[in-house]
Amino acid sequence: MEQIVIFDTTLRDGEQSLKASLNTEAKLHIARALERLGVDYIEAGFPVSSPGDFQAVSAIASAVKGAGVCALARALDKDIDVAGEAIQRAERGRIHTFIATSPIHVEKKLRKDFQSVVDMACASIKRAARYTDDIEFSCEDAGRTPREHLFTIIEAAINAGATTINIPDTVGYTIPSEFGGIIADIRNQVPNIDRAVLSVHCHDDLGMSVANSIAAVEQGARQIEGTINGLGERAGNCALEEIVAILKTRQDQLPFRTNVKTEEIYYASKIIRQRCNVMVQPNKAIVGDNAFSHSSGIHQDGVLKSKNTYEILAPESIGIPSSHLHLTSRSGRHVIRHRLSELGYQDGQDYHLDDIYERFLVLADKKGSIYDYDLEALIFLPDHRGVGYELEQLNVISGSGSKPSATVCLQLNGKEYISAATGNGPVEAVFHAIDSISGIKMKLEDYHIHSQGAGRDALGQVNIVTSFDGRRFHGLSYSTDIVEGSAQAYLDALNTCMKAQHVSHVSRKAATGDTARSAEPSA
Numbered sequence: 001m002e003q004i005v006i007f008d009t010t011l012r013d014g015e016q017s018l019k020a021s022l023n024t025e026a027k028l029h030i031a032r033a034l035e036r037l038g039v040d041y042i043e044a045g046f047p048v049s050s051p052g053d054f055q056a057v058s059a060i061a062s063a064v065k066g067a068g069v070c071a072l073a074r075a076l077d078k079d080i081d082v083a084g085e086a087i088q089r090a091e092r093g094r095i096h097t098f099i100a101t102s103p104i105h106v107e108k109k110l111r112k113d114f115q116s117v118v119d120m121a122c123a124s125i126k127r128a129a130r131y132t133d134d135i136e137f138s139c140e141d142a143g144r145t146p147r148e149h150l151f152t153i154i155e156a157a158i159n160a161g162a163t164t165i166n167i168p169d170t171v172g173y174t175i176p177s178e179f180g181g182i183i184a185d186i187r188n189q190v191p192n193i194d195r196a197v198l199s200v201h202c203h204d205d206l207g208m209s210v211a212n213s214i215a216a217v218e219q220g221a222r223q224i225e226g227t228i229n230g231l232g233e234r235a236g237n238c239a240l241e242e243i244v245a246i247l248k249t250r251q252d253q254l255p256f257r258t259n260v261k262t263e264e265i266y267y268a269s270k271i272i273r274q275r276c277n278v279m280v281q282p283n284k285a286i287v288g289d290n291a292f293s294h295s296s297g298i299h300q301d302g303v304l305k306s307k308n309t310y311e312i313l314a315p316e317s318i319g320i321p322s323s324h325l326h327l328t329s330r331s332g333r334h335v336i337r338h339r340l341s342e343l344g345y346q347d348g349q350d351y352h353l354d355d356i357y358e359r360f361l362v363l364a365d366k367k368g369s370i371y372d373y374d375l376e377a378l379i380f381l382p383d384h385r386g387v388g389y390e391l392e393q394l395n396v397i398s399g400s401g402s403k404p405s406a407t408v409c410l411q412l413n414g415k416e417y418i419s420a421a422t423g424n425g426p427v428e429a430v431f432h433a434i435d436s437i438s439g440i441k442m443k444l445e446d447y448h449i450h451s452q453g454a455g456r457d458a459l460g461q462v463n464i465v466t467s468f469d470g471r472r473f474h475g476l477s478y479s480t481d482i483v484e485g486s487a488q489a490y491l492d493a494l495n496t497c498m499k500a501q502h503v504s505h506v507s508r509k510a511a512t513g514d515t516a517r518s519a520e521p522s523a
């Protein structure tokens with residue numbers, strides 16, 4: 001199988017797009033991750049641009065042994081000399097020199113004619129040969145350069161000593177069939193093209209950088225340039241993790257190999273996110289948070305039955321420990337049972353799926369995402385529906401300068417009961433209102449609230465111990481709203497108390513004919 005050379009320019013083109021440039025330490029950290037990943041070349045920087053970048057490129061050239069280290073230079077003697085010096089210590093040092101070839105760039109930016117550009121390119125390549133025999137030449141804005149000009153400058157560059165010819169679509173202007181056509185024409189029309197490796201460097205302005213690079217490979221390009229996470233000028237560069245994953249997944253269409261260790265992709269992506277302070281969108285191919293996460297019930301069911309129903313490559317092959325089944329109100333029963341069984345709970349023994357699923361949907365509609373602790377809360381949360389007081393509505397007014405008050409609406413046996421009360425705080429006001437409905441004044445012995453999970457959508461777990469008539473009752477609730485959670489926990493204790501009252505009432509009556517206090521509502 002033929003090899004595709006993977007040329008990483010995260011530290012050069014990627015770095016150009018950052019709000020703050022990287023220091024040597026950060027660049028070295030990223031370079032190590034890229035070396036671990038197995039890219040063939042690391043374009044470490046543009047040494048003439050600043051003393052700091054010169055230092056960073058030199059440090060990477062000294063430290064990295066597992067990849068070639070490349071330095072960028074304009075077609076100017078000064079740039080070439082500084083680049084040559086920076087890669088001096090590299091085991092495999094490359095100089096990458098470039099000059100724009102499109103009429104727009106030549107005339108408007110460089111303010112030269114095309115022949116001067118060809119001359120500058122050849123002179124800089126010859127100068128680079130003083131430092132290394134590994135010389136890359138790029139025709140900047142090749143995507144908008146007339147074919148004849150491309151053929152002319154490429155032939156001249158190879159004759160001057162360039163060993164890699166790079167065709168950048170600098171402004172991401174071309175479409176795949178067009179870009180593939182440029183590569184095919186270069187291969188067919190440039191007489192000495194076999195003496196160089198043909199490379200491509202695509203930008204993503206129209207979202208086609210990866211497709212254009214693949215089209216180029218199909219037409220004979222053998223080096224792909226890009227960045228991890230698709231970092232780079234404007235809309236970014238071709239995302240190398242996507243290229244490598246495509247080549248791995250579609251061997252049937254693209255029989256090429258790379259030296260990249262795909263299991264290192266996720267690690268490199270994370271290091272680069274953190275060091276560059278640029279996160280990736282959740283739905284980013286290969287490395288986004290959702291790239292291996294399944295959210296809808298039908299997909300989750302499919303993946304649980306056979307992963308390849310919805311996964312075309314294994315997350316482990318990218319270095320992601322496993323795919324993730326994201327629980328939302330679009331999830332179905334299969335995935336709930338699966339996750340609970342992974343957590344050690346058995347349907348029928350610890351919970352009843354239909355029952356928990358109904359409550360799962362209510363919570364998921366409210367919270368958005370459901371985590372393991374939410375599921376566990378659903379198991380342990382007592383369900384008094386239909387067998388005690390249920391909270392219908394709760395309104396609380398609380399703030400500095402006013403006495404906290406609460407209006408509570410409860411339901412019991414199909415009837416609604418409403419009461420309002422004040423308290424020292426909103427929770428006490430709620431408890432007073434509940435007391436006035438039930439007519440049972442439980443004593444609050446203990447009240448604990450703690451967070452299940454972190455973040456703004458964490459669940460508040462409320463544990464309450466009350467006492468009444470010499471007995472203690474435990475109340476528990478989980479809620480995203482701690483006042484509502486307190487009401488639910490208090491009702492839980494109240495409902496248990498009412499059951500106990502009923503039992504003792506019946507048994508006492510049976511034994512003595514005594515009339516114990518009834519727990520019927522007073523409102």
Ligand SMILES: CC(=O)SCCNC(=O)CCNC(=O)[C@H](O)C(C)(C)COP(=O)(O)OP(=O)(O)OC[C@H]1O[C@@H](n2cnc3c(N)ncnc32)[C@H](O)[C@@H]1OP(=O)(O)O
Nearest residue numbers: 016046048049050074075076098099100109110140170233
């Ligand atoms: C497509 C790309 O990504 S190319 C790489 C782009 N990366 C960068 O520019 C990052 C690093 N750049 C820098 O630090 C600075 O721009 C430097 C050090 C390179 C140059 O700084 P300055 O000398 O102040 O020039 P400035 O950046 O303002 O302008 C660029 C000059 O280089 C010239 N130039 C641009 N490309 C080339 C080239 N490939 N070969 C020769 N000259 C070039 C421009 O015509 C302009 O020349 P002028 O001053 O005669 O008009």
Ligand SMILES: CC(C)C(=O)C(=O)O
Nearest residue numbers: 098138140141168170
């Ligand atoms: C320096 C060159 C290769 C470049 O980054 C571009 O043209 O996009």
Ligand SMILES: [Mg+2]
Nearest residue numbers: 013170201233
């Ligand atoms: Mg570029």
